[in-house]
Amino acid sequence: MALTARRQVLETEPLATAKTAKVAAHGVTVFYADKQALEDVSMDIRGHEVTALIGPSGCGKSTFLRCMNRMNDTIAICRVEGEILVDGVDIYGPGVDVVHLRARIGMVFQKPNPFPKSIFENVAYGPRIHGLAENKVALDDIVETSLRRAGLWDEVKDRLNEAGTGLSGGQQQRLCIARAIAVSPEVILMDEPCSALDPIATARIEELIDELREKYTIVIVTHSMQQAARVSQRTAFFHLGVLVEQGDTEQIFTNPVEKRTQDYITGRIG
Amino acid sequence: MNLLTLTTALLVLAALAYRVGQRRALRLRTDQRLAALPSHYGAYVALWCGLPAAALLVLWLIGESQIVRLLVVGALPAESQGLAPAQLDLVLDEVARIAAGTNLFEDDSLAAAAARYSALRGISDLAKAVVVMAAAVAGLVAGQHLVVARLRARDAVERLVRGALMAASTMAILGTIGIVASMLLETIRFFQQVSPLAFFTGLEWSPQTAIRADQVGSSGAFGAIPVFAGTAMITLIAMIVAVPIGLMAAIHTAEYASPRARAIIKPLLEVLAGIPTVVYGFFAALTVGPTLRRLGDTIGLDVASESALAAGLVMGVMIIPFVSSLSDDVINAVPQALRDGAYALGSTQSEVIVRVVLPAALHGIVGAVLLAVSRAIGETMIVVMAAGLAANLSANPLQATTTVTVQIATLLVGDQVFDSAKTLAAFALGMVLFMATLGLNIIALRVVTRYRQAYE
Ligand SMILES: Nc1ncnc2c1ncn2[C@@H]1O[C@H](COP(=O)(O)OP(=O)(O)OP(=O)(O)O)[C@@H](O)[C@H]1O
Ligand SMILES: [Mg+2]
Numbered sequence: 001m002a003l004t005a006r007r008q009v010l011e012t013e014p015l016a017t018a019k020t021a022k023v024a025a026h027g028v029t030v031f032y033a034d035k036q037a038l039e040d041v042s043m044d045i046r047g048h049e050v051t052a053l054i055g056p057s058g059c060g061k062s063t064f065l066r067c068m069n070r071m072n073d074t075i076a077i078c079r080v081e082g083e084i085l086v087d088g089v090d091i092y093g094p095g096v097d098v099v100h101l102r103a104r105i106g107m108v109f110q111k112p113n114p115f116p117k118s119i120f121e122n123v124a125y126g127p128r129i130h131g132l133a134e135n136k137v138a139l140d141d142i143v144e145t146s147l148r149r150a151g152l153w154d155e156v157k158d159r160l161n162e163a164g165t166g167l168s169g170g171q172q173q174r175l176c177i178a179r180a181i182a183v184s185p186e187v188i189l190m191d192e193p194c195s196a197l198d199p200i201a202t203a204r205i206e207e208l209i210d211e212l213r214e215k216y217t218i219v220i221v222t223h224s225m226q227q228a229a230r231v232s233q234r235t236a237f238f239h240l241g242v243l244v245e246q247g248d249t250e251q252i253f254t255n256p257v258e259k260r261t262q263d264y265i266t267g268r269i270g
Numbered sequence: 271m272n273l274l275t276l277t278t279a280l281l282v283l284a285a286l287a288y289r290v291g292q293r294r295a296l297r298l299r300t301d302q303r304l305a306a307l308p309s310h311y312g313a314y315v316a317l318w319c320g321l322p323a324a325a326l327l328v329l330w331l332i333g334e335s336q337i338v339r340l341l342v343v344g345a346l347p348a349e350s351q352g353l354a355p356a357q358l359d360l361v362l363d364e365v366a367r368i369a370a371g372t373n374l375f376e377d378d379s380l381a382a383a384a385a386r387y388s389a390l391r392g393i394s395d396l397a398k399a400v401v402v403m404a405a406a407v408a409g410l411v412a413g414q415h416l417v418v419a420r421l422r423a424r425d426a427v428e429r430l431v432r433g434a435l436m437a438a439s440t441m442a443i444l445g446t447i448g449i450v451a452s453m454l455l456e457t458i459r460f461f462q463q464v465s466p467l468a469f470f471t472g473l474e475w476s477p478q479t480a481i482r483a484d485q486v487g488s489s490g491a492f493g494a495i496p497v498f499a500g501t502a503m504i505t506l507i508a509m510i511v512a513v514p515i516g517l518m519a520a521i522h523t524a525e526y527a528s529p530r531a532r533a534i535i536k537p538l539l540e541v542l543a544g545i546p547t548v549v550y551g552f553f554a555a556l557t558v559g560p561t562l563r564r565l566g567d568t569i570g571l572d573v574a575s576e577s578a579l580a581a582g583l584v585m586g587v588m589i590i591p592f593v594s595s596l597s598d599d600v601i602n603a604v605p606q607a608l609r610d611g612a613y614a615l616g617s618t619q620s621e622v623i624v625r626v627v628l629p630a631a632l633h634g635i636v637g638a639v640l641l642a643v644s645r646a647i648g649e650t651m652i653v654v655m656a657a658g659l660a661a662n663l664s665a666n667p668l669q670a671t672t673t674v675t676v677q678i679a680t681l682l683v684g685d686q687v688f689d690s691a692k693t694l695a696a697f698a699l700g701m702v703l704f705m706a707t708l709g710l711n712i713i714a715l716r717v718v719t720r721y722r723q724a725y726e
Contacts, residue, residue: 113607125612129621179615
């Protein structure tokens with residue numbers, strides 16, 4: 001298959017490792033049964049930055065994202081090789097508690113998936129299962145802070161007991177972000193979080209991502225070049241399971257090193 | 271010509287009509303655009319040929335015996351003609367038997383009538399065949415003439431099919447209405463003899479009424495509370511067994527079992543649903559009942575050999591597959607996205623199930639349980655065989671008890687006079703049973719549909 005061609009590692013900014021890498025992937029290769037989805041991906045994700053993963057459909061962006069919180073474990077046929085270090089510790093190493101890992105690395109999905117519970121219970125879910133709140137007052141506090149950070153508080157504060165599924169699509173997605181924030185993760189993974197939303201709701205979420213960068217490290221998969229350019233500091237371009245190029249967003253969009261990156265950005269492939 | 275030959279001939283003719291219509295359409299197609307496929311034209315002509323003729327045949331069969339009877343009455347001896355309708359029917363039956371040569375003894379006074387009867391039957395049979403076949407042929411010719419290129423044969427055929435399907439569903443509904451109506455009539459007659467207040471609030475059930483006025487020991491008491499209580503107790507025991515086991519089995523097959531284990535467990539559970547209830551009844555009466563009694567003896571408890579407990583336990587086992595397969599379906603219908611969302615927040619598998627999947631599936635599970643309850647209430651065979659007949663009003667599950675279904679069965683077994691309160695009581699009980707299960711089913715379906723809508 002196409003992946004057998006050996007990839008050239010391209011580190012367009014040699015100083016990248018000088019800044020601390022929050023997440024560092026080394027030689028990550030993923031198979032679904034016999035089908036290879038990622039080949040030898042190595043990349044650093046820096047703390048308190050937004051990293052955008054771009055590339056044509058099926059190139060393995062979601063797969064890579066799901067490697068970082070081991071959501072691939074829930075797919076029986078999926079096999080991951082290589083190592084991913086979070087704060088220097090290999091999350092695929094022995095003695096790593098997946099449950100604990102996922103509490104540190106939150107995830108927001110493409111389609112909003114609020115639980116069929118009240119708005120309050122949606123946000124309180126994580127703190128409850130991880131025992132983060134001593135009492136009701138503390139829990140209320142976590143819920144309020146999370147909803148505020150997700151920019152949803154003013155819209156829902158009077159109806160916290162209504163069903164989360166009754167919100168609009170954009171509100172539901174912000175609720176899912178609040179739900180992820182409520183367990184105080186260090187990294188938030190977002191898989192096309194705006195693809196089911198209208199432009200206004202999208203703008204709202206993009207604003208939010210920019211604000212969240214201050215406290216969290218964010219990795220976002222997106223099909224929109226504009227979105228990647230608007231919200232991210234770093235961009236990585238995937239093609240056919242291979243990480244083709246990574247670098248500062250500005251550089252990737254204005255002056256890509258690889259021809260394939262340029263072709264994709266200008267709409268010639270993908 | 272007997273009925274079988276006639277219908278066969280009709281079918282053959284309809285098949286022929288199909289060919290004729292198809293041929294004609296094919297011929298038309300050589301120089302015109304058709305509005306439908308040749309097979310539609312074939313079906314069109316076949317329906318023209320078969321349907322009116324078949325309708326005629328049915329009408330004839332319905333009307334035939336009435337008309338023949340009317341005509342035969344005229345040939346009866348004078349004293350028979352004046353008989354009451356019920357007795358007249360008996361005489362006419364005898365005439366028919368004589369005509370067929372199956373009567374046990376000769377009765378010359380009826381010979382004339384019998385001869386007339388035979389003659390009339392013969393004429394009717396012949397006329398029937400002629401008329402029906404003529405209608406079929408006429409239909410064929412007419413249908414064939416109607417086949418022109420712009421005929422929307424497909425629409426016509428589909429309209430007819432839709433009509434036939436609608437008639438079938440109407441029939442099903444009419445059947446239900448008929449059953450309810452007949453039950454309702456008998457129930458009303460029952461309540462003319464026994465006051466509803468006594469029936470619904472009375473604590474004593476002994477439905478033996480006197481056949482002769484001077485008979486002893488058969489006062490007849492129709493307080494149905496003990497019977498309802500028995501049903502409630504057995505249903506409760508059955509649900510205590512079936513709901514936890516069924517639900518946990520469903521959770522296991524839906525969430526934990528590997529695809530291979532699932533492929534083995536599910537069919538095995540469904541085998542339970544396929545066992546005839548009579549077999550469960552044996553099991554309850556011959557195995558579970560005596561075992562419970564022996565167990566009770568060893569720990570000093572007095573267990574009746576026919577007990578509510580034995581019947582309830584076995585009924586619970588019977589209902590497990592209902593609960594498990596319905597719950598399995600609703601658990602599987604919970605979107606994977608919800609599970610993913612919960613896992614991504616760092617939930618363990620049991621947290622995902624208990625906090626997300628089960629609450630999301632709750633509506634459906636409640637629906638499943640309600641359907642199972644209605645099934646338990648209506649179950650007859652197990653309780654007839656294992657629960658006993660005594661209408662004790664007691665909360666002790668170790669004693670014999672009785673249920674609505676058992677009472678209906680016993681009240682209607684044997685020779686009955688259909689105007690005594692004893693027999694009519696069965697209809698009143700049946701009505702209550704019907705109302706209860708109907709209500710449960712309606713609620714359950716509502717709950718389940720609302721659950722489905724939530725995820726569509
Ligand atoms: N659960 C799975 N089972 C089998 N193959 C899978 C599975 N998930 C993904 N794949 C395969 O892995 C490859 C990469 O998929 P992935 O979902 O990571 O792509 P993507 O870049 O996120 O695409 P998109 O932009 O369409 O979301 C694809 O070829 C896909 O068919
Ligand atoms: Mg994807």
